[in-house]
Amino acid sequence: MSNEILEQAAQSILDGQVDQAVEIAKKALAEGLNPLEVIEKGFAVGINKAGDLFDRGKYFLPELMTASDAMKAATAVLNDAIPAESKSQNIKCIIATVEGDIHDIGKGIVVSLFRVHGMDVIDLGNDIPTSKIIDAAIENNADVIGVSALLNTTMKQMKKLHDEMSSRGVRDQFKTVIGGAPVTQRYADKIGANAYAENANDGVKKVFEMMG
Ligand code: B12
Known part of the structure; x- marks a missing residue:
């Protein structure tokens, strides 16, 4: 894979250049590059660096927001282009970012990748209360619930989700994957989640393992 285009991809995110990020995403597709690899080895490197700079007080919220706008625009182009790899799997998943958390770029990649692997995905969006996630899983007769949290403060919603599933007597009806x-993994074990996924690819693997 062309290192130059991956470096340009990362830089366009650091610079918060939406149009440039979209152009680079389209160029990568035109060159026949794998969209998921371009996200992970290019654009995601840029957004992670932006996060580190924010952490170190070198970027402020406006810069983090323009970086994230560019990231969303580029991943929208690339997510749509991830090639479908398999037929329908008969697995229904409810996916959401937990309450209090608006980070949804990673969740968006998970949703796209699950869909191209033949799963039927209902994406509830971000900042979703646990009761709404459980209601949706029951109403849609889902097999899997997948939840995302990016903040230390919102992670505890994942424990709440599992506790609430137990108190409503539906814990055994659904497999859960958290990311x-x-x-x-330690946190997943602690709260009794069925699986932890490091990234979207790992998520697909874990769901297929859980569903046999
Ligand atoms: C982009 C971003 C934002 C954007 C979000 C835009 C959006 N629509 O998503 C904006 C600017 C809005 C934002 C806001 C804030 N942010 Co912010 N943000 C980030 C940043 C830079 C990148 C996140 C991202 O998109 N990564 C790229 C994606 C591809 O990776 P990912 O999300 O990890 O997802 C992958 C895997 O984790 C996994 N995965 C994730 N979820 C799931 C779920 C399932 C089911 C599965 C299978 C897999 C899976 O698969 C994904 C794809 O491979 C991170 C830094 C970082 N390194 O994480 C900070 C970061 C998360 N933010 C942080 C903070 C503090 C905030 C704010 C509180 C800032 C503020 N002072 O207001 C607010 C919080 C707003 C809120 N209530 O949610 C901190 C969190 C610290 C902490 N641990 O608690 C971080 C770590 C930055 C930092 N280093 O300080 N942020």
């Missing part, structure tokens, strides 16, 4: 930057 997001602060989430770990």
Whole structure:
């Protein structure tokens, strides 16, 4: 894969250049590059660097927001182009970012990748209360609930989700997979989630393993 285009992709996010990011995404597709690899090795490198700069006080919220606008625009182009790899799997998933959390770029990639792997995905969006996630899973007779959290403060919603599923007597009806930057396998074990996924690809693998 062309290193130059991946570096340009990362830089366009750091610069918060929406149009440029979209152009680079289209150029990468025109060159026949794998859209998921372009996201992970190019654009995501840029957004992670922007996050580090924000963490170190070198970027402020407006810069983080323009970086995230560019990231969303580029991933929208690339997500649509991820080639479908398999036929319908008969697996229904409810996906959401937890309450209090508006980070949805990673969740968007998960939704796209699950769909191209033949899963039927209902994307509830971001900032979704646990009760609404459980209601949707029951109403749609889902197999899997996947939740995302990017903040230390919102991660606890994942525990709340599992506790609430138990108190409503529906814990055994659904498999759960959790992800997001602060989430770990240890946390998944602690709250009784069925699986932890490091990234979208790992998420697909874990769901297929859980569903046999
Ligand atoms: C972009 C961004 C924003 C954007 C979000 C825009 C959007 N629509 O998503 C904006 C600018 C709005 C934003 C706001 C804030 N942010 Co912010 N943000 C980020 C940043 C830079 C990148 C996140 C991202 O998109 N990463 C790229 C994607 C592809 O990766 P990902 O989300 O991790 O997802 C992958 C995997 O984790 C996994 N995955 C994720 N979820 C799931 C779910 C399932 C089911 C599965 C299978 C897999 C999976 O698969 C994904 C794809 O491979 C991170 C830094 C970072 N390194 O994470 C900070 C970061 C998360 N933000 C942070 C903070 C503090 C905030 C604010 C509180 C800032 C403020 N002072 O207002 C607000 C909070 C707003 C809120 N209530 O949610 C901190 C969080 C610190 C913490 N641990 O608590 C971080 C870590 C930055 C930092 N280093 O300080 N942010």
